[in-house]
Amino acid sequence: MVDQNRQAREVPQNINEEYYQISTEILASFPKYRPPVDLFSFREDIKVLAPYCKKGVRLSNEQVEEVARLCAEGDLFVSRSDHPIYSRHIVKQLDLVLQDNNLKESEIADICIRALVMRFTDFNGQPVKAVFEPLYRDVMVVTEYIWQDKHHINAFVRRLFRRHDPARHAINTMTVGLWLWLQLVSDFRRKDLDRMALALLLHDVGMSKVPTFLLNKQGPLKAEEREKVLLHPLVGVKLMQKMDMAFEELLRACFEHHERMDGSGYPQKIKGPQISRVGRITAIADSFSAMICEKPYGQAKDPVEAVKELAADPQHYDPEMTKLLMSVFATEGFGRFVDMDKSLDEPL
Template sequence: MTRAVPQNINEEYYQISREILESFPKYRHPVDLFAFREDIAVLAPVSRKGERLSNEKIEEIFNLCDEGCLFVSRSDHPIYSRHIVKQLDLVLQDQNLKEAEIADICIRALVMRYTNFYDQPVRPFFEPLYNDALVVTQYITEDKHRINSFCRRLFRKNEPARHALNTFCIGLWLWLQSTQEVRRKDFDSMAVALLVHDVGMGKIPPFILNKKGPLKTEEREKMELHALAGAKLIQKLDGATEEMIRACFEHHERMDGSGYPQHIKDRSISRVARITAVADSFSAMICDRPYAAGKTPEVAAKELAADPRYDGEFTRLLNGAVAARTFGEFLDMDASLEQGNASLQNAGSPA
């Protein structure tokens, strides 16, 4: 029997679901658990993090959970979210997570999955990335305005996974704004394409990627090979879509033919690549790179809108959104990610 619990409790506590509870180690839960006591109308401790639990206690905790009166403090969010990060589909089942919390958890999950795939771009590491991307698209499909929460969480550090996530967020927003009929299959394909568009950079020597001065001709030629390298990596994966391959191969093509590797122009460049080009360049421009300081989102978007090498439909959309503060105030996602990682390290691994 579900008990009536005051709604204001959810401001400071999560009402934990059975699925998330089952994701914890069985005998030592990594968070403090609380139960609602009707007699005094408050939450009382049930177990403490790291405490060894008996089978009887475990049964009691699951019964409380099934009754809808088991909670975890929001102060334990970094630890709590770690389990959802590793089982991202749980965000679709937990009705007590706030929109901002879900965006944070999804971004953390995709950073983790992309880092693994970038380091080893093979099928076993691609599948978790693909599956988590589809969790995000399902979540956004239910309300496309949810993408705004993702777009305000942009990274400013120049690192492969951070760049991939920036491009993913901005690119999906552009695709949603410019697409009349959102078909799930197309949305899924676009999402994964944006994530993997720069995976070929893993094949470029670090001394070129980290060089502070201008690249020599031979170094630039090696850098430009990442587009072809990425397309080849993706082609080797079972189930690779045309959108994924084109995003990798064409995202440095430009409308006037000045891009690479094919020097194609205008509508010869696929739509997915034209969107990816804008999102990729914007994402790079707002980050500190070895050869240039990061720009503010406002300056970056304005410069792109004035650059005829990019598709004006998408640069105008982005510039208008940034100028109108459609995404709200941009958050320091780098600090958020690092603080979350530090909290997990301090908490230690559950026994």
């Protein structure tokens, strides 16, 4: 019988650079008899990996047992070149990213974003509690990862989408808003982080009730069409209240993300300090996300251009927050950006 508590074997660093050391939880997510990836076993005698089986090849019962043993002993690996296939299983069981110590920070961010896109798209199409629960669980995985080290948010910022759809906009807004919030608060509880992430992600949930043809309309909206769009903050609040998710941060994000510092926003036309910090953060993150994404009715702006435009508009946006955002984007402080749209388009 395999000792499940046995520690994974240490292997040369160059191997971990090119291969994943599979955990028992990840292995359990694979089809039992036909692994979807090439498997490799670690040869202790010569300190190298040897091919064990090819992807899709059926294993015998004896091989299934041997694979389980190799995995429990830390001797089972998969090539990082199979990352898209490997990711498919973790995307559907996102909590596994917290159990796999061999995933790189960039890989974790990529997997988390893919999972959120999948879950949010489902929820946006059917905004009911049963569909919300998987999204909620995955957001909790993301916040746990950021709770471990708040700098993990930077890998998410490097993966901002540049094409618009409801899920991409929601995730962009959550990412930028969380980054801002983490710079502004020095002492917070895990519960605060959870609520802020959910609030930012769901700020535009009321738009799920706006007809798609209005969202994609290229010309100006008619008065009655515009009225439907302007109601989405209130619709979002009511939706989340029905799901017993009406906590303060979420209500503020839904209701205040179109308010402006000079009172010219909607729906309440409040201004300055009347707008909560959550509302001001969400307004900036929401506008920034809209500006950098290509839409049917408008071209995308470069992120640096967008943040400079926001910073030059203190009448509408909190100047302290926009300057903070500009200080990083303008100096390329986040490092090299990843084309997440292209990555998402590639089939897993």
